[in-house]
Amino acid sequence: MAHQLPELAIPALRFEGASVVHRGQTLLQPLTLSFDGCRRTLVMGPNGAGKSLLMRLAHGLLLPSAGQVYWKGKPPRQAMVFQRPVLLKRSALDNLTYALAVSGTPWRSRKPLAREALARFGLSPLERRPARVLSGGEQQRLALARAWLLAPEVLFLDEPTAALDPASMRAVEAAVVDFHARGTRILMTTHDLNQAKRLADDVVLLHEGRLIEHSDAERFFTTPASPTTRAFIDGDLIW
Template structure:
């Protein structure tokens, strides 16, 4: 990796000679779901899902509205707990609370941003991780450079455009060096140019070794990004196949109907 650029360092923040690697070692994966179920008020929404996630190309989660795509990501990330079954991290450091906390990250369709500057939004989780001031600053600035937001570092995060906010959310997650990054419709509300920028960043993050698990309604986007596809229908996994096979010859009738535009719910 080339040396970091010579950014203007704020007064009182020491300069560091180089930035630590921006992706975590393989400690947490594989992630395994065993007969995972989720219900609200007795109404089942996720039915007995068995899945595993290993390092590798991005996994895209597809399905019609209400299929359970966002719920699946939240169950994997630990934002909600299954009402039955188990979500298990099987890597060497899976029992390390800090590794579990910082070895994974999630970005939502509508980014959750602090009422602070662009730079401060990236610095804050790095501080929680326990990095020293100089390392935090260098890591944050590298992440902003990678997503094209260096010039906006001191701007309030909440006045950014939708595309800029999503790029900031990706930078904040990327700076932590997660081994797995969950993305829930990260480009759903963006215009074509902003979507292309977000897709380029996702590709770059995946290239550093971070496993991407992402939901989308955009079939073109799924074709461009996916290594494999999980297709959900009514809270169940209808199929999981390599992306080329899924788009050329889906194995299940619901998936074929979905690709034909005949399945919307």
């Protein structure tokens, strides 16, 4: 099914002066940074900081008002999981077989592969359940199972554990670790400092649409370069 992805196969993602302006209001200030290699990057910041905008720019769902966002090389296979998963009005199994059909998987292989993914994410007993009546945690696991089937080289996750119970959060985090172990580059937003400490190789901090810091996780949490970062870590930054 899924294959190990070599790190060198993942091109660098570049932001060069990329900004977002809506109705005369600058929501994301000109942003210049890059994401290289097969790392787990956690994007953090208060509400309204621009985290989701950065994710949508990165995934190509939104074009910058100015500047550029591009892959330095051939664009990789990508998948995105949202805070509220986008699921079809079909069963859990059919959501996965449909994704495989769109990706060109031969029809004889679709159900076996889909059932394998459901089993991996603990959803086998729910394969006939309508996807949209599943719990929040089950829907997130189904969205991750769909992404797993597509073997993305880069996976974007926008607040995937927001409002989930602790068990569902652990399941999502375990999935992130599994994706990365397979060779998938992770770019994920979160409000949870402890989650970032558990998962991040590097951290991006945004505040009021501005890039405050982008550094390795250990340095980010122990010796932040910005007073704003220290205030965020200490809980003193207004949300």
